[in-house]
Amino acid sequence: MIRTRGLTKHFVVKKQVVEAVRGLDLTVEAGELVALLGPNGAGKSTMLRMLTTLLTPTSGTAHVAGHDVVADPRGVRARIGYVGQGNAAAHGQRGRDELISQGRAYGMSRAAARARAQELIESLELTEVADRVVSSLSGGQRRRLDIAMGLIHAPRLLFLDEPSTGLDPQNRANLADHIRRLRAEHGTTVVLTTHYLDEAEQLAERVLVIDRGRLVADDAPERLKAEHVGDLITLTFDREGDARRVATERPGLPTGAHLERTGARLRIRVDGGSRLVPGLLRRLENAGAAVAAVEVARPTLDDVFLNLTGRSLREENATTATEEKA
Numbered sequence: 117m118i119r120t121r122g123l124t125k126h127f128v129v130k131k132q133v134v135e136a137v138r139g140l141d142l143t144v145e146a147g148e149l150v151a152l153l154g155p156n157g158a159g160k161s162t163m164l165r166m167l168t169t170l171l172t173p174t175s176g177t178a179h180v181a182g183h184d185v186v187a188d189p190r191g192v193r194a195r196i197g198y199v200g201q202g203n204a205a206a207h208g209q210r211g212r213d214e215l216i217s218q219g220r221a222y223g224m225s226r227a228a229a230r231a232r233a234q235e236l237i238e239s240l241e242l243t244e245v246a247d248r249v250v251s252s253l254s255g256g257q258r259r260r261l262d263i264a265m266g267l268i269h270a271p272r273l274l275f276l277d278e279p280s281t282g283l284d285p286q287n288r289a290n291l292a293d294h295i296r297r298l299r300a301e302h303g304t305t306v307v308l309t310t311h312y313l314d315e316a317e318q319l320a321e322r323v324l325v326i327d328r329g330r331l332v333a334d335d336a337p338e339r340l341k342a343e344h345v346g347d348l349i350t351l352t353f354d355r356e357g358d359a360r361r362v363a364t365e366r367p368g369l370p371t372g373a374h375l376e377r378t379g380a381r382l383r384i385r386v387d388g389g390s391r392l393v394p395g396l397l398r399r400l401e402n403a404g405a406a407v408a409a410v411e412v413a414r415p416t417l418d419d420v421f422l423n424l425t426g427r428s429l430r431e432e433n434a435t436t437a438t439e440e441k442a
């Protein structure tokens with residue numbers, strides 16, 4: 117469905133070259149639900165804008181839905197849906213009319229556009245609000261209407277740029293359900309960008325981690341975590357001496373485990389942490405080390421990003437969250 121080779125985009129800003137996307141090699145098969153995850157400025161939107169023909173690549177190639185983005189942008193556009201970061205629907209129009217006009221713009225007959233609009237209104241739960249002017253809709257309803265606009269011509273491939281930014285948790289969960297259903301019911305291939313870690317994790321079965329214009333990891337969230345970080349077991353001992361001894365002797369711990377001690381507390385990074393704990397506790401008891409508390413934490417995609425880049429996604433996005441609120 118998507119195939120890029122060496123896809124690159126440079127911008128020149130005040131005589132400085134910004135390498136927004138650097139040599140992207142990507143293949144997405146039909147029916148996949150893929151999330152592009154990365155901090156602000158990583159290059160996610162630029163990638164999407166090249167794949168949707170809104171930006172011309174500086175170099176490299178991209179085939180989307182069987183057509184070349186540079187040689188045949190119209191062929192690409194006719195086969196994809198794109199929901200950008202801004203609202204697509206005009207504020208003063210009724211949602212339903214906007215959908216029908218959009219369908220007409222894609223060459224559908226009035227009757228076909230009307231029928232398809234009705235189908236989307238029902239499936240995206242917009243029945244109550246479809247005949248109101250767009251400006252009176254809530255953020256979540258607007259976002260769902262935007263998605264309906266992107267789907268009016270029944271594209272096999274849908275691009276969503278930060279679909280849930282600005283939505284409250286409940287609306288985000290709703291939207292995630294809708295996206296999952298699209299895939300399940302219509303086999304739509306979905307490529308979305310996000311900087312919400314939990315969204316990427318729960319929604320996509322494949323996460324592309326993007327950093328500074330490059331793809332730094334590409335796998336299922338669970339595999340990314342298992343491969344790049346492992347679980348975190350925190351053991352708190354009654355006595356600091358026991359923690360020190362365990363850190364040196366490592367009873368019951370596999371060779372790959374990474375240990376870090378702070379006073380009577382030992383943090384152990386290891387694969388399959390929860391399965392390891394019962395045996396580990398028995399070994400520690402036999403060794404005479406008294407454990408006061410134990411905690412096992414599953415890694416997050418943020419841990420993966422930190423491990424891959426030395427920086428935290430959360431820290432970088434924290435600035436934006438504050439800016440957005442201000």
Ligand SMILES: Nc1ncnc2c1ncn2[C@@H]1O[C@H](COP(=O)(O)OP(=O)(O)OP(=O)(O)O)[C@@H](O)[C@H]1O
Pocket residue numbers: 127128129134135136154155156157158159160161162163311
């Ligand atoms: N039209 C443009 N002109 C100049 N620089 C640009 C332009 N568009 C993007 N950039 C730069 O390219 C880099 C990648 O930006 P891009 O918007 O693709 O990132 P992103 O990962 O989508 O970020 P966000 O999560 O904030 O949307 C940034 O350094 C950005 O400033």
